[in-house]
Amino acid sequence: MVYYAVAKGRQVGIVDSWEDCQQLISGFSGAVYKKFPTEQQAREFILEHQPHQLRPTHFTAWVDGSYSPDANNYSSGILVKIQNTTMTFEKGFIGNNPEHIEFRNVAGELYAVLWVLELCQMYHQEEVTIHYDYEGIEKWARDQWKANNSLTQMYKRKVKESGIEIQFVKVKAHSGQPENEKVDQLAKQALG
Numbered sequence: 001m002v003y004y005a006v007a008k009g010r011q012v013g014i015v016d017s018w019e020d021c022q023q024l025i026s027g028f029s030g031a032v033y034k035k036f037p038t039e040q041q042a043r044e045f046i047l048e049h050q051p052h053q054l055r056p057t058h059f060t061a062w063v064d065g066s067y068s069p070d071a072n073n074y075s076s077g078i079l080v081k082i083q084n085t086t087m088t089f090e091k092g093f094i095g096n097n098p099e100h101i102e103f104r105n106v107a108g109e110l111y112a113v114l115w116v117l118e119l120c121q122m123y124h125q126e127e128v129t130i131h132y133d134y135e136g137i138e139k140w141a142r143d144q145w146k147a148n149n150s151l152t153q154m155y156k157r158k159v160k161e162s163g164i165e166i167q168f169v170k171v172k173a174h175s176g177q178p179e180n181e182k183v184d185q186l187a188k189q190a191l192g
Helices: 018-025 039-048 101-122 136-141 150-162 178-190
Strands: 003-008 013-015 032-036 059-068 073-082 088-095 127-132 165-170
Touching: 003 018, 003 039, 013 018, 013 039, 013 088, 018 032, 032 039, 039 101, 059 101, 059 178, 073 101, 073 178, 088 101, 088 178, 101 127, 101 136, 101 150, 101 178, 127 136, 136 150, 136 165
Parallel strands: 059 127, 127 165
Antiparallel strands: 003 013, 003 032, 059 073, 073 088
């Protein structure tokens, strides 16, 4: 897989196809973009090309998960808006960790949160607002539900180890809230 980082364009972000990259740069004078073999390199490229005064000050994220019984895969959808910049990250990806397949869409939702926390760490963010529609997202992170399997234990541990202050915002699923509908769509699209 390859990643296209767009540091200057119609929208700043990372996409995984040349066609999507072209949509972000076409007709934009002075576009800055590059292809990378890893997502981490793509993120670093974007950060390097952001003027210091425009470095992010707060992340607001939406997360969701999905599951395909036919493919026996879970997936995640992530949307991150970054205050004081034009940067938006949208991503859908498939997960197939054999230990976590049985948790279906919940696995996708938990992995989505962990990806958001990795992004925060990369940008040296100490806090994030995460919008979610499955209550376990917050309950396991806040130790309000017992983490009694490998997935929830790993999730709880990684959230704590991140050191990032998370403000959780519960949203009603499939209620027409645009960002939540977008992450639902991204998760489903990742499944094919």
